[in-house]
Amino acid sequence: MRRRDVLGLALAGSAWPSLAAASARARHKGQARLGRAVVVGAGYGGATAARYLRLLGAGRIEVILVDQAANFISCPVSNRVLGGQRTLAQLTFGYDALRQKHGVRFMRGSVTAIDADRSQIVVAGQRLSYDRLVVAPGIDFIYDDFPLLEKAQERIPHAWKAGPQTRNLQRQLVAMRDGGVFTIVVPSQPYRCPPAPYERACQVAFYLKTHKPRSKVVVLDANPVITSKRAMFEQAWRDLYPGMIDYLPGSEPREVDVATKTVRTAFDTVKSDVLNFIPSQRAGRIAQGCGLANVERRWCEVDFLTYASKVLPRVHVIGDAIDAGLPKSAHMANAQAKVCARAIVDLMLGQALDPAPAFANTCYSYVDDRQAMHISTLYRYDPASKGMRAEGSGILSDHPSVQEGRDADAWARQIWGDVLG
Numbered sequence: 001m002r003r004r005d006v007l008g009l010a011l012a013g014s015a016w017p018s019l020a021a022a023s024a025r026a027r028h029k030g031q032a033r034l035g036r037a038v039v040v041g042a043g044y045g046g047a048t049a050a051r052y053l054r055l056l057g058a059g060r061i062e063v064i065l066v067d068q069a070a071n072f073i074s075c076p077v078s079n080r081v082l083g084g085q086r087t088l089a090q091l092t093f094g095y096d097a098l099r100q101k102h103g104v105r106f107m108r109g110s111v112t113a114i115d116a117d118r119s120q121i122v123v124a125g126q127r128l129s130y131d132r133l134v135v136a137p138g139i140d141f142i143y144d145d146f147p148l149l150e151k152a153q154e155r156i157p158h159a160w161k162a163g164p165q166t167r168n169l170q171r172q173l174v175a176m177r178d179g180g181v182f183t184i185v186v187p188s189q190p191y192r193c194p195p196a197p198y199e200r201a202c203q204v205a206f207y208l209k210t211h212k213p214r215s216k217v218v219v220l221d222a223n224p225v226i227t228s229k230r231a232m233f234e235q236a237w238r239d240l241y242p243g244m245i246d247y248l249p250g251s252e253p254r255e256v257d258v259a260t261k262t263v264r265t266a267f268d269t270v271k272s273d274v275l276n277f278i279p280s281q282r283a284g285r286i287a288q289g290c291g292l293a294n295v296e297r298r299w300c301e302v303d304f305l306t307y308a309s310k311v312l313p314r315v316h317v318i319g320d321a322i323d324a325g326l327p328k329s330a331h332m333a334n335a336q337a338k339v340c341a342r343a344i345v346d347l348m349l350g351q352a353l354d355p356a357p358a359f360a361n362t363c364y365s366y367v368d369d370r371q372a373m374h375i376s377t378l379y380r381y382d383p384a385s386k387g388m389r390a391e392g393s394g395i396l397s398d399h400p401s402v403q404e405g406r407d408a409d410a411w412a413r414q415i416w417g418d419v420l421g
Contacts, residue, residue: 034060034348035131038121040111040286042067045319045333046136047098047419052341053134054102061348064130065098066123068110072420076330076364077412078162079196081170083203084210085369088167097421114290116312132344135292135300135309136319136333137284139192149277152258156275160192172274173204178212180273185253185263186221187280190299192320192328195228195375197221197278199365202233205241206368217244218270220251220263228327229365229375229396236367236400253277283321292317299323304381304388305353306343307336316340326379326388327361334419335359357381364408372408373397 034057039050042065050065057063072093080086098104109124114135120127141158143150157165157172173182182204186197201219208215226233226247237245248268255264261275282288282298292300292311300317301310307322309315318340319333326332339357346353358380366372377394381387397404 031060033062034345036062036064036129037132037134037344038128038130039063039065039134039136040067040121041136041138041284041319042069042072042095042106043136043138043319043333044330044415044419045138045337046134047072047095048334048337049134049136049318049341050104051098051102051419051421052338053344054104056341056345057348059103061345062105063103064105064107064128065095066107066109066111066121066128068108070108071095073162074330074412074416075160075162075193075196076415078159078166079200079203080366081166082173082200083206083366083369085366088162091162093416093420095420102421111286112289114286114292114312114315116315119314131314131348133315134307134337134340134344135287135315135317135321136337137287137317137321139281139320139328140284140288141279142282143279146253146256146277146279148258149256149279156256156258156261156277158278159276160278160281169274169276173207174211176212176215176273179214180212181216181218181271182208182274183218183220183261183263183270183272183276185275185277186219186223187278188222188252189227190328191278191281193330193363194327195233195363195365198226198229198233199367200276201245201247202236202240202365202367205237205244209241209244215244216246217241218272219245219247220253220265220268220270221247221249222252224250228363229373232373232397232400233365233367236373240368281320283317287317287321293321295323304386305355305357306347307340308343316344324388327363327377329361329363331363331415332361334415335361355381355383362411364404364411366405366408367400370402370405371400372405373400374404374408 039046053063074091095106111123113122157169159165159169205217251265261272283293287293300322307316318336320328360378362376364372364374375396378391379388382389
């Protein structure tokens with residue numbers, strides 16, 4: 001597939017004719033208010049859902065977007081902060097366009113409870129009613145096996161949510177001695193953004209090759225192999241960073257010494273100058289606290305026609321928190337949000353649902369300061385399994401290139417615009 005086709009597929013999310021039809025139905029039903037939708041979580045999934053509920057409802061759905069953070073910070077591209085090509089400020093955006101252009105109300109605060117019986121949430125100590133609730137809680141981290149790490153995130157950051165920890169990890173990398181060891185601990189799947197740990201290894205190695213060439217990157221991977229774009233990452237490591245990246249698969253951590261930044265596995269003991277320990281993950285805290293995470297007490301089960309929770313009525317869950325067998329990615333959250341928004345509009349109008357939603361997922365990974373590679377996959381609803389099924393094995397780059405680096409930059413600009421309006 002040509003790169004223009006990939007970029008076109010990248011932001012389609014779901015079938016645009018169906019989206020337009022839903023909006024037209026909303027307009028043709030008259031101008032009566034359809035109801036209130038509250039969206040909890042203003043990341044890639046939640047912000048997209050808020051925007052598209054306004055668009056597809058032709059302004060007739062009151063939409064309130066709730067998040068405890070004042071700004072949107074992009075996890076995609078944040079590994080480039082470590083490589084030195086981006087600053088965190090360049091990945092930070094406000095919600096002004098959603099408010100001013102689309103009429104989304106933004107409420108800052110932490111949601112502490114969902115009262116499904118009364119169709120209310122509790123945010124900042126106040127009750128807020130809804131007709132439909134969309135929860136996009138992202139991920140939380142599991143520290144059950146390493147409780148000391150939870151209190152040591154300043155010393156051993158995961159930086160798996162872009163923000164202060166990203167800046168902290170970058171500062172530790174810059175301060176590291178030449179000849180030092182930077183270790184990345186990769187959790188077992190599923191986790192947010194499967195190729196991101198290996199992209200991070202590339203970005204750290206690029207920085208070290210440029211500034212501290214006697215240093216090493218050690219990747220302790222709990223998985224048996226690289227989980228995404230394996231052949232291309234292996235080739236990039238051989239070609240761009242020969243002898244600099246030590247990849248150790250099947251290396252699930254058994255002990256961590258916080259004071260010395262030492263990790264012990266069944267096979268190795270690795271002492272680091274900088275330790276980037278990425279913990280195992282689960283649905284975000286509000287999903288855990290409200291019982292939405294009903295699959296192994298970790299992920300949320302949903303109806304893939306509407307993203308309605310299998311636990312709470314009139315509550316929809318999107319993004320990394322759901323149990324789907326799908327990649328947990330920003331692009332996936334963006335696509336799911338559009339399907340969910342369309343379904344909510346149809347439900348409010350009493351219209352038939354789209355019986356076969358489909359969307360694409362595209363993921364770019366940078367291997368140095370200019371070159372990137374991608375994988376794109378189309379997913380379609382399968383009535384037999386009532387889940388989303390991949391159409392084929394996806395479209396994978398032949399090799400990293402400068403042109404794909406430009407495409408990756410274009411993808412980021414496009415999806416930021418699509419999410420934030």
